[in-house]
Amino acid sequence: MSKNWRTWIVGALLWLSYTMAWAQVDSLLQQADRLLNYKAYGRAIEAYSQLLTEQSDQLTPTQKATVQSRLASAYKQVGDGQKAERYFREALANSTDENPQLLLQFAQTLVGNGKYQEGQKQYELYEQLKAKQPARSSINPPPATSPTGGRKEAVKYRLEYLAFNSSGEEFSPAFYQDGLVYVAGKKGGSAIETTGSGGGSGYLDLLYIPNRNNLKVESIINADGSISKPVNDRAKTERRNGNDSYSRETANDSPTVPNFGEGINISGGLGYDADSQNASKRFSRTLNTKYHEGPATFSQDGSQIIFTRNNYNNGRANKSTEGVNKLKLYTAIQQNGAWTDIVELPFNSDEYSVGHPALSHDDALLYFASDMPGGFGGTDLYVSRFQAGKWSRPVNLGSTINTKGNELFPFVDEAGNLYFATDGHKGLGGLDIFFATLSQGVTVQSIEHLDAPINSPQDDFGLITDANRRGGYFSSNRRGGNDDIYRFIRESSLFGCRDLIIRMYDTNTDQPLDSVSVLIKSKAEGRPDRTLTSDQNGFVRICLEGTNDFTFQASRDGYINSTVGFTNRAITDDQPSRLEIGLIKPTVVMDTIPTESTIPSTTLTRSRVRGVVLSERNHKPIEGVTVRLRNECDRTQLEYVTGPDGRYSFDINEGCDYTLVASKPEFGTNTNKIKKLPKKAKPKELSADLKMLSVGDVVTIDNIYYDLDQSSLRPDASRELDKVVATMRKYPTLIIEIRSHTDSRGEAEHNKALSLQRAKAVANYLVSKGINRRRMATLGMGESQLVNNCTDGVICTEAEHQRNRRTEFKVVAIK
Numbered sequence: 001m002s003k004n005w006r007t008w009i010v011g012a013l014l015w016l017s018y019t020m021a022w023a024q025v026d027s028l029l030q031q032a033d034r035l036l037n038y039k040a041y042g043r044a045i046e047a048y049s050q051l052l053t054e055q056s057d058q059l060t061p062t063q064k065a066t067v068q069s070r071l072a073s074a075y076k077q078v079g080d081g082q083k084a085e086r087y088f089r090e091a092l093a094n095s096t097d098e099n100p101q102l103l104l105q106f107a108q109t110l111v112g113n114g115k116y117q118e119g120q121k122q123y124e125l126y127e128q129l130k131a132k133q134p135a136r137s138s139i140n141p142p143p144a145t146s147p148t149g150g151r152k153e154a155v156k157y158r159l160e161y162l163a164f165n166s167s168g169e170e171f172s173p174a175f176y177q178d179g180l181v182y183v184a185g186k187k188g189g190s191a192i193e194t195t196g197s198g199g200g201s202g203y204l205d206l207l208y209i210p211n212r213n214n215l216k217v218e219s220i221i222n223a224d225g226s227i228s229k230p231v232n233d234r235a236k237t238e239r240r241n242g243n244d245s246y247s248r249e250t251a252n253d254s255p256t257v258p259n260f261g262e263g264i265n266i267s268g269g270l271g272y273d274a275d276s277q278n279a280s281k282r283f284s285r286t287l288n289t290k291y292h293e294g295p296a297t298f299s300q301d302g303s304q305i306i307f308t309r310n311n312y313n314n315g316r317a318n319k320s321t322e323g324v325n326k327l328k329l330y331t332a333i334q335q336n337g338a339w340t341d342i343v344e345l346p347f348n349s350d351e352y353s354v355g356h357p358a359l360s361h362d363d364a365l366l367y368f369a370s371d372m373p374g375g376f377g378g379t380d381l382y383v384s385r386f387q388a389g390k391w392s393r394p395v396n397l398g399s400t401i402n403t404k405g406n407e408l409f410p411f412v413d414e415a416g417n418l419y420f421a422t423d424g425h426k427g428l429g430g431l432d433i434f435f436a437t438l439s440q441g442v443t444v445q446s447i448e449h450l451d452a453p454i455n456s457p458q459d460d461f462g463l464i465t466d467a468n469r470r471g472g473y474f475s476s477n478r479r480g481g482n483d484d485i486y487r488f489i490r491e492s493s494l495f496g497c498r499d500l501i502i503r504m505y506d507t508n509t510d511q512p513l514d515s516v517s518v519l520i521k522s523k524a525e526g527r528p529d530r531t532l533t534s535d536q537n538g539f540v541r542i543c544l545e546g547t548n549d550f551t552f553q554a555s556r557d558g559y560i561n562s563t564v565g566f567t568n569r570a571i572t573d574d575q576p577s578r579l580e581i582g583l584i585k586p587t588v589v590m591d592t593i594p595t596e597s598t599i600p601s602t603t604l605t606r607s608r609v610r611g612v613v614l615s616e617r618n619h620k621p622i623e624g625v626t627v628r629l630r631n632e633c634d635r636t637q638l639e640y641v642t643g644p645d646g647r648y649s650f651d652i653n654e655g656c657d658y659t660l661v662a663s664k665p666e667f668g669t670n671t672n673k674i675k676k677l678p679k680k681a682k683p684k685e686l687s688a689d690l691k692m693l694s695v696g697d698v699v700t701i702d703n704i705y706y707d708l709d710q711s712s713l714r715p716d717a718s719r720e721l722d723k724v725v726a727t728m729r730k731y732p733t734l735i736i737e738i739r740s741h742t743d744s745r746g747e748a749e750h751n752k753a754l755s756l757q758r759a760k761a762v763a764n765y766l767v768s769k770g771i772n773r774r775r776m777a778t779l780g781m782g783e784s785q786l787v788n789n790c791t792d793g794v795i796c797t798e799a800e801h802q803r804n805r806r807t808e809f810k811v812v813a814i815k
Contacts, residue, residue: 028055029067043076048074065094069102069529076105079428081457108225112456115480118809123226144722146556155469156223160487160526161479162218164209171475171483172295172356172409172462179210180473181283182485183294186584204292206283208306212473214486221453223491257508286339287332291317291325295409295462297357299368305339306331306366308355311343320351327353329368347372347384347394358410363484365441366391367410367418377404383419383442400444401436409461413469416441421461425449429457433474454488470548471525489526498568500577502540504554507582512538516556516583523549544568552581558732559583560770604683609674610649611688613642613662617697621646625664627694632657652686655679660688668693668731668814691791693731696812698739701762719763724809725769735813737777738762743804744783744791756780762807777812 032047048071051059059067063623072087088106095102103126110119159362164170166184190383208214217230264775282288290702291310298305301377310316311326328348332339336445348354349372356369364386369379372394380402382394388717401407408431412418425434425447435448454460458478471489473627504516520542532540544550549567564581576813614623629638633656640648652658658674670690677684693699701720713721728734740759742751759778767773790796 006802020751029063032067036070036074041078044074045071045078055146061096062430063093067097068094068100069105072109073105076109078426079457081109081429083114084109085115096109098129100126103129104225108452109591111221111225111227112452114458119225120227123224155453156491157451157493158223158489159453160217160222160489161219162485162487163218165218165482166482167482169204169483169637170207170485172300173473173475173485173691174296175464176208176298177210178212180212181206181207181208181296181298183207184281189474196620198298199674203290204294205288206294207281207298208283209281210433217487223453225453262349262761280317284339287342292327294600295356297359299359299363300361302330304332304363305334306345306357306359308357311348311350314427318350326350327355329354329357346391353379357408358412360412360416360441361414367412368394369406369408369410370394371474376402378406381407382412384749395442397442398444400447401434406431409463409475410466413464413465413467415467417467418444419463421459421463428455430459430793431461431485433460433463454658459483466524468548470545471527473525487526489524498503498544498577500542500566500568500579502542502552503578503580504533504534504538504540505580505582505614506557506559507584512536513556513559513583514538516540516554517783518581519553519555521551523551551649552579554581555767555770555772556583557772558729558770558777559585561768598761600791604685607654607677607681607683607685608649608651609658609660609686609688610647613646613648613692615697616691616693616699622664622692625662625800627690628661628663630659630661632659652677654681660690662690662692664692666694666814668734668811671730693727693734693814695811698808699811700806700808713765721765722769725766725771728766728771728775731814733814734811735775735777737779737810737812739781739808739810741781741785741804741806741808742783743801744786744794745801752780752782752784754780755782760808776809 028047028051032044033052035041035044035047036414048067051067052064052071068087068091072091073083074223074290075084085106087550088102088109091102092106093768100101103122107119107126110122125716126708138300148657155722168185170184173180183204183792184207220230222228285566287307287309288292288304289309289312291312293307293309296305296307307330308327309330311328319323326349329345330342331345332342334340338380345354345780347367352370354368354370354372359365366384366386368384370382371379375396376399381397383553385392385398396402401418401420401422403420403422403424407420407422407424409421410418411420416438418438419433420436421431423431423435425432427434433450435450437445437447439445449455450463454463454474455754456476456478458476460474460476460478463472463474465488469490471487473485473487475483475485477483482744490644502518503514504518505511506513512534514534514536516538518532518534518540520530520532522529522545524545530542533541534540549562549565551565553561553563555561558623560583562581564579566579569579611631613627614620615622621642621644623642623644623646625642625646627640627642627650629640629650629652631637631653633653642648652674654677657676660672660674661669663669670692672690674686674688701724727734738759740755740762742755742758744751745756756778757780759780763773763776764777766776783804788796788800788803790800791805
């Protein structure tokens with residue numbers, strides 16, 4: 001065999017081996033891609049990893065970058081954020097072209113791993129690339145499953161990191177009235193102690209925020225993974241993510257899971273270590289002890305609480321036979337502002353823990369977590385029914401929910417849907433939040449894993465929300481390892497947003513109304529109010545999020561406000577909706593001149609109208625007022641200027657209506673109607689005294705009094721306030737300052753605040769009658785301007801004190 005022949009054979013064998021290797025690479029890559037598309041993430045990870053380890057030298061740079069990006073996507077789907085970050089980083093380093101979608105997934109992974117500063121930089125690069133070229137997709141994440149079993153796109157949420165979070169622990173919020181009750185403290189490293197002193201230092205406590213709508217937001221995690229500051233804070237500082245107290249110092253740092261004492265250990269307190277409390281915002285001193293309290297749940301009327309606490313009764317802590325102080329559930333009733341009658345629930349035991357209560361919307365079912373014997377392992381979820389005046393024997397919710405792991409922190413929305421946290425179901429890592437639909441409150445129909453960013457590779461738990469999950473609150477330790485409370489707002493729905501066309505019209509004429517201000521309020525958590533204005537055809541157009549409730553408050557100067565409710569919960573099609581809102585013009589009461597003079601008609605040769613022009617403030621005559629009388633039959637006009645006595649006089653004809661107008665600079669123009677006298681009637685003299693307002697006048701509104709220490713209007717006030725409404729309508733350019741006063745009893749600062757509330761109550765009444773709020777200001781005078789000598793230390797009757805509890809208005813501007 002010749003040398004050339006041997007060389008050809010060797011070359012052919014090498015070519016054949018390379019061809020077989022390339023074919024094997026292509027086959028394995030197709031297999032891995034097929035597994036990823038079928039959502040067999042574990043097997044896909046094995047296939048992609050085999051390509052990178054065994055076939056790495058056979059991969060082109062483009063193929064290698066593709067394999068790394070898809071392996072990163074698979075790791076991202078199974079919740080391994082650290083490996084996903086590693087392979088996204090390698091894919092970007094090996095990629096020869098610019099892929100905005102790959103950058104976006106990398107940025108989202110970095111944020112999920114707590115690397116906010118680097119994540120923000122990658123997101124900015126993504127925005128720059130997206131502006132230059134169309135976005136391309138590497139591997140699309142799997143669609144989520146809807147509660148009804150259909151397929152839908154992953155739900156998008158915006159997260160708000162709330163400013164009240166501290167370096168300690170804040171978690172497991174509960175709705176209470178308009179606020180939030182939550183659990184707080186500082187983590188220690190020891191198990192729950194059963195003895196101790198010092199007023200409870202080192203334990204969890206219940207804290208309370210009265211108004212959750214006023215919660216301040218420190219930062220926002222947007223649905224696309226980017227980090228931003230609240231709009232109101234951006235003007236104060238342009239500090240970027242990473243330059244603050246919560247971002248990692250370097251891009252390679254990783255978040256750590258906090259110490260729960262060898263994992264979730266219910267015998268040690270449903271996962272609680274010893275925490276120090278901050279007593280400055282305690283929810284209730286009668287409920288809080290020197291041991292753990294919380295989480296808690298409340299009856300719908302807020303009169304009953306069921307809460308978790310260590311086994312501690314009547315000042316004594318009890319232990320199990322193993323010497324462990326377990327958790328129990330207690331109930332209390334609110335009486336006269338205090339929580340009393342603290343009683344154990346009947347299924348408590350010294351030998352196992354019971355905690356994390358959640359009442360159903362009708363208060364008939366109680367869900368909780370327990371490690372009682374007979375469960376599936378760890379802690380399970382149970383339900384008890386309130387019947388015949390007592391709680392029934394608990395029922396385990398079954399294997400669909402409960403696992404060998406731990407199921408904790410249940411919550412039931414008003415539709416009976418159950419939310420809970422678990423480390424036993426496959427999630428993104430640590431505790432994850434799941435959603436379960438129930439039948440009759442006890443039979444589990446299906447469960448669903450909530451989409452990121454609600455769930456993360458860290459612990460996520462304690463979620464509360466409404467029936468449509470439009471918004472709510474949950475706990476997570478994704479930020480620095482401490483438990484914090486986040487507010488979430490859903491930014492997508494089954495139908496996206498629904499077009500709504502609102503037509504504004506005059507109810508009397510059916511003509512469209514332009515310039516109508518429409519205040520749109522959503523009943524979802526965290527949704528800001530919006531104000532739109534109708535166009536020249538009376539239309540307002542808006543796209544509303546699906547499955548939500550709204551109120552529309554329409555206002556226009558010269559019309560009575562109209563408020564209309566609207567819901568798109570039951571709408572199943574995608575067609576635009578239409579709504580019509582009619583506004584009613586108030587009946588303007590025009591002054592007429594029916595008062596006849598006492599002068600005998602036999603001395604008159606013609607009918608006449610006469611009177612005096614007086615100041616509204618002091619009822620004194622006004623000189624220099626121009627009084628005009630217009631005959632509505634022939635439109636002729638007479639004019640008279642008042643002297644020092646303020647008097648005027650005109651002759652009038654029977655059978656014609658007249659308009660009487662009095663005007664003077666710095667005074668409001670006073671217009672009145674004079675009804676016609678019958679023809680062929682005997683001559684009559686009509687008396688018409690005219691009162692005029694001027695800038696600076698302070699007019700007391702008669703009989704607008706308030707009960708002691710109350711700001712609400714009494715029923716007898718509407719009659720007098722309607723006179724103010726008539727005045728505001730009579731003078732369309734009148735701008736007033738509403739001043740409210742208190743008596744001298746009570747603290748001066750409290751009285752000043754109370755009087756401001758009273759002034760606002762008057763303003764709200766005027767607005768409800770169609771007076772534009774921009775035409776009035778409110779001022780609380782407190783006890784600074786008493787009308788009598790009823791000062792501090794002076795004994796006065798209730799009637800004398802009531803004279804000081806009055807309301808006035810001052811004319812600020814008028815034409």
